[in-house]
Amino acid sequence: MxxxxxxxxxCDLLQTQVEHLQIEIVPFYVSFMEGEYLRERTEIAVTEFxxxxxxxxxxxxxxxxxxxxxxxQAFLPALEAGKDVxxxxxxxxxxxxxxxxxxxxxxxxxxxxxxxxxxxxxxxxTAAQGLLVLQAAQYAQAGHSIEETAACLExxxxxxxxxxxxxxxxxxxxxxxxxxxxKMAAVALKIKPLMEMRDAELxxxxxxxxxxxxxxxxxxxxxxxxxLAHCPEIGEYIFAVGHGYSQxxxxxxxxxxxxxxxxxxxxxxxxxFQIGATIGVHTGPHPIGFGFVKRFEYV
Numbered sequence: 001m002x003x004x005x006x007x008x009x010x011c012d013l014l015q016t017q018v019e020h021l022q023i024e025i026v027p028f029y030v031s032f033m034e035g036e037y038l039r040e041r042t043e044i045a046v047t048e049f050x051x052x053x054x055x056x057x058x059x060x061x062x063x064x065x066x067x068x069x070x071x072x073q074a075f076l077p078a079l080e081a082g083k084d085v086x087x088x089x090x091x092x093x094x095x096x097x098x099x100x101x102x103x104x105x106x107x108x109x110x111x112x113x114x115x116x117x118x119x120x121x122x123x124x125x126t127a128a129q130g131l132l133v134l135q136a137a138q139y140a141q142a143g144h145s146i147e148e149t150a151a152c153l154e155x156x157x158x159x160x161x162x163x164x165x166x167x168x169x170x171x172x173x174x175x176x177x178x179x180x181x182x183k184m185a186a187v188a189l190k191i192k193p194l195m196e197m198r199d200a201e202l203x204x205x206x207x208x209x210x211x212x213x214x215x216x217x218x219x220x221x222x223x224x225x226x227x228l229a230h231c232p233e234i235g236e237y238i239f240a241v242g243h244g245y246s247q248x249x250x251x252x253x254x255x256x257x258x259x260x261x262x263x264x265x266x267x268x269x270x271x272x273f274q275i276g277a278t279i280g281v282h283t284g285p286h287p288i289g290f291g292f293v294k295r296f297e298y299v
Contacts, residue, residue, distance in 0.1 A: 004078030164289025
């Protein structure tokens with residue numbers, strides 16, 4: 001492997017994926033109590049994070065981005081081993097993680113002027129970011145150069161989209177992620193929101209009255225993006241399903257997504273991610289949806 005792939009924990013990759021592809025993860029911090037922050041994945045597992053949200057619904061947890069020092073410590077082992085570094089961060093519009101990585105890059109370059117350190121704003125989050133990171137790591141293991149991989153990233157990141165729903169709007173409302181009109185509707189009707197992340201921004205795309213209808217409506221977005229009657233380009237994309245607290249719900253929804261994709265001639269595997277704390281603080285414990293990005297070989 002010619003270079004090291006690094007990402008923040010917002011990519012929500014499974015530990016098995018991280019270990020298999022030798023990806024370095026820089027954790028976000030999570031807090032349920034003022035002044036006490038724990039590193040996601042290492043000091044607090046994602047399942048424990050959601051369990052606390054379930055048992056303490058009156059508490060709205062917070063996250064804090066990795067520091068420049070956190071990134072620097074993630075870069076150094078690879079640099080000292082003579083490798084270059086490609087770092088892929090959460091959408092810069094959502095967090096300062098990208099800027100923290102850029103600061104670490106500057107210091108690392110002073111220490112290792114002969115090495116290449118590239119920091120990329122993924123313009124994505126959670127599963128879509130994870131799919132980009134997976135492909136970058138696969139390219140690294142296949143012997144592609146850091147420049148070629150970064151170029152593919154820059155093109156593919158603009159194709160990333162996510163469609164999802166949550167159990168309620170309290171967390172999105174608390175984080176200021178939705179407009180006032182939908183906030184009022186949520187309070188009055190106890191509705192379930194339908195959301196889309198595209199072009200590095202979060203957009204409301206509808207509201208429904210039940211969880212079952214929300215999942216159906218999210219799945220219907222497949223027809224809007226990849227119409228059954230005409231979607232020859234669907235094989236150019238890689239897909240994933242993301243879920244929150246309930247593994248069972250995530251697995252069941254993945255079956256539905258896979259069935260919808262098979263009807264369109266898609267034959268590849270569909271990854272299953274557990275949405276982490278970085279996004280979970282804004283969605284509550286029960287986010288679920290699917291996302292996709294273009295495969296590097298098609299950008």
